[in-house]
Amino acid sequence: MWWRDAVVYQVYLRSFADADGDGVGDLDGLRTRLDYLTALGVDGIWLNPCYPSPGADHGYDVADYTGIDTRYGGLPAFDRLLADAHARGLKVFMDLVPNHCSVEHPWFRAALAGDPAARERFIFRPDRDGDPPNNWLSVFGGPAWTRVGDAWYLHSFDPAQPDFNWRNPEVAAYFEDVLRFWFDRGVDGFRIDVVHMLFKHADLPDWPHHPEYNILAQNQPEVHEVLRRWRKLADARERTLVGEIWVPTVGDLALYLRPDELQQAFYFDLLVCPWDAARFRDSIDRGLEQVVSTGAVITWTLANHDVHRAVSRYGLVSRTGGPDTRPRGTVDVELGVRRARAAAMLVLALPGSVYLYQGEEAGLPEVMDLPDEARQDPTWFRSGRTEHGRDGCRVPLPWTAAGPSFGFSASAETWLPQPEWFGAFAIEEQMSRPESTWSLHRDALRMRPGFEGPLEWLPTGREDVLAFRRGDMVCVTVFGGEPYPVEHGTPVLASAEASAGAVAPGSTAWFRR
Ligand code: NOJ
Numbered sequence: 388m389w390w391r392d393a394v395v396y397q398v399y400l401r402s403f404a405d406a407d408g409d410g411v412g413d414l415d416g417l418r419t420r421l422d423y424l425t426a427l428g429v430d431g432i433w434l435n436p437c438y439p440s441p442g443a444d445h446g447y448d449v450a451d452y453t454g455i456d457t458r459y460g461g462l463p464a465f466d467r468l469l470a471d472a473h474a475r476g477l478k479v480f481m482d483l484v485p486n487h488c489s490v491e492h493p494w495f496r497a498a499l500a501g502d503p504a505a506r507e508r509f510i511f512r513p514d515r516d517g518d519p520p521n522n523w524l525s526v527f528g529g530p531a532w533t534r535v536g537d538a539w540y541l542h543s544f545d546p547a548q549p550d551f552n553w554r555n556p557e558v559a560a561y562f563e564d565v566l567r568f569w570f571d572r573g574v575d576g577f578r579i580d581v582v583h584m585l586f587k588h589a590d591l592p593d594w595p596h597h598p599e600y601n602i603l604a605q606n607q608p609e610v611h612e613v614l615r616r617w618r619k620l621a622d623a624r625e626r627t628l629v630g631e632i633w634v635p636t637v638g639d640l641a642l643y644l645r646p647d648e649l650q651q652a653f654y655f656d657l658l659v660c661p662w663d664a665a666r667f668r669d670s671i672d673r674g675l676e677q678v679v680s681t682g683a684v685i686t687w688t689l690a691n692h693d694v695h696r697a698v699s700r701y702g703l704v705s706r707t708g709g710p711d712t713r714p715r716g717t718v719d720v721e722l723g724v725r726r727a728r729a730a731a732m733l734v735l736a737l738p739g740s741v742y743l744y745q746g747e748e749a750g751l752p753e754v755m756d757l758p759d760e761a762r763q764d765p766t767w768f769r770s771g772r773t774e775h776g777r778d779g780c781r782v783p784l785p786w787t788a789a790g791p792s793f794g795f796s797a798s799a800e801t802w803l804p805q806p807e808w809f810g811a812f813a814i815e816e817q818m819s820r821p822e823s824t825w826s827l828h829r830d831a832l833r834m835r836p837g838f839e840g841p842l843e844w845l846p847t848g849r850e851d852v853l854a855f856r857r858g859d860m861v862c863v864t865v866f867g868g869e870p871y872p873v874e875h876g877t878p879v880l881a882s883a884e885a886s887a888g889a890v891a892p893g894s895t896a897w898f899r900r
Contacts, residue, residue: 390576390627390650390740391684393430394832395480397744399692400437400459401445402783402803405796407460412783412795414455414464418471426818427748427825428832431478433578433629435692437465438484441491443547444765445781446482447580448489452565469573478575480629485562486584487548495549499535508558509549510541512591522593523604528769531604541591543584543604545765553585559613566620576627582643582652583632585610606634614648627651629686629742637677644683651686651740654678658689659711662701662726664851664866668844671737675842685739689730690747696780699753701726715755715775724750725893728824728882729864732895733853735831736838736862743828746784749814750824754779754806761804778803785809788816830880834897837879838862847871852890856900864895876900 404416414437424432436446437459446456455465472479488495497505512520512532519532519539532539533546541550551558566577586607594601614628621628629651634640637656643649657670674685689697694712702723709715727750734741757778764776783801786794788810792801817823839858847854851867854875861875870889875898883894890896 394741395431396429397433399435408797410798410801414460414468418468433480436482448548450489450491453568480576483577484580486581487550511538527766578629582630637673641677654685687734688742690744696753697727698723729895733864735835748828754782785813788813859900861898863890865890868892
């Protein structure tokens with residue numbers, strides 16, 4: 388079970404590397420950089436959706452579940468990528484989007500054309516005196532319903548992403564075929580989009596408690612039956628499923644990780660923790676008690692393509708708005724980089740698996756100041772241009788300090804504009820500097836297998852310092868501003884330099900006893 392302690396690298400394909408010079412990342416761009424990933428030392432990659440899609444939500448609106456978008460190179464490029472990744476021992480996860488498809492999907496087109504069987508595969512309801520069938524809101528803002536003729540269809544996200552009716556067995560059978568198709572092609576697993584949303588309350592009643600988490604639109608018990616069937620399919624072929632699941636409590640999350648359901652689910656509880664020792668420890672303990680006690684492992688992650696980059700979250704010195712996953716305000720980048728380095732070393736020492744979002748290994752900050760006219764995230768438009776959305780963590784990567792688009796593409800025009808300061812974070816330049824954030828990640832990935840067995844907290848005598856032991860390795864993180872004198876054995880790696888015998892403020896150090 389390689390995945391139990393694996394480090395998986397998330398590739399937001401459009402922004403990783405562009406081989407054909409159109410300013411949008413593609414599969415050949417990724418393939419030519421696979422050696423980069425093996426140099427970093429990850430075990431596998433998760434690819435954000437690259438199926439044919441009109442791109443209303445950049446691939447999370449799928450028009451064809453068994454194809455690859457020609458803009459990314461089509462199926463031949465995908466097969467080349469898979470073969471080259473496997474030749475290097477890298478696993479490849481795709482992204483399954485089962486809650487909704489694109490308005491361009493043939494089923495939805497047939498539904499709009501009036502085919503009754505096709506309509507049953509989606510959630511159409513009659514008009515309620517001129518109003519939508521209920522008062523649910525879309526995650527991206529505005530109502531969750533769009534009217535066509537005398538009926539409305541449900542879309543938990545953008546109107547271009549109609550929700551499937553998971554109470555229709557045809558939908559379930561379809562997705563089992565999709566899983567088999569990609570498993571047969573050699574895909575090692577799937578990250579599954581918004582698993583908790585597949586089923587809605589059967590009667591679709593109004594949700595009386597706006598704007599809180601709508602428990603009628605998600606986290607319904609029927610989803611677990613689907614996951615049990617998928618797990619059988621995966622187990623028969625030794626494949627892995629990792630869920631994207633946002634539920635109110637860690638106890639709810641643990642239900643999705645029962646031995647016959649998903650092997651993994653991202654632990655967002657820690658991702659949303661502010662830089663605070665007690666909060667980090669509470670979150671880690673909650674996970675260990677409620678997830679690990681069921682026999683599952685925790686899947687740690689500090690960033691992805693939906694949230695602000697870790698540097699900018701941990702470096703936020705005054706907040707002016709935005710949701711907890713994307714807080715806005717003034718960022719002290721130096722402080723943010725320092726803390727993000729420490730946080731990365733902390734999670735890499737914990738028991739379980741870690742997902743690393745592209746660019747985090749270079750300490751890349753969020754691009755907060757994209758020009759408004761460049762923004763593409765539907766969240767920005769659906770919120771009436773009040774919620775800035777997720778474009779700032781999706782800006783194409785800087786590989787080199789100079790050159791057109793900092794080595795991302797032969798073209799200087801990238802699908803989201805890169806800021807001038809991106810060159811200072813150039814990945815290739817960091818690879819040759821031993822003290823860089825990139826080198827720290829590489830070293831940490833190499834040394835991480837030294838941490839073995841369960842976690843045991845060690846007393847530190849300070850509220851702002853966390854220390855734990857796993858086997859003969861010790862991890863110490865100083866959240867506060869004072870160095871921490873320590874005698875925990877031989878130092879093996881540190882996220883910041885300190886005087887001998889101390890761990891520096893805002894840093895993590897590993898020791899061997
Ligand atoms: C979660 C994905 O991570 C996000 O990027 C997407 O917009 C929504 N699900 C809808 O598919």
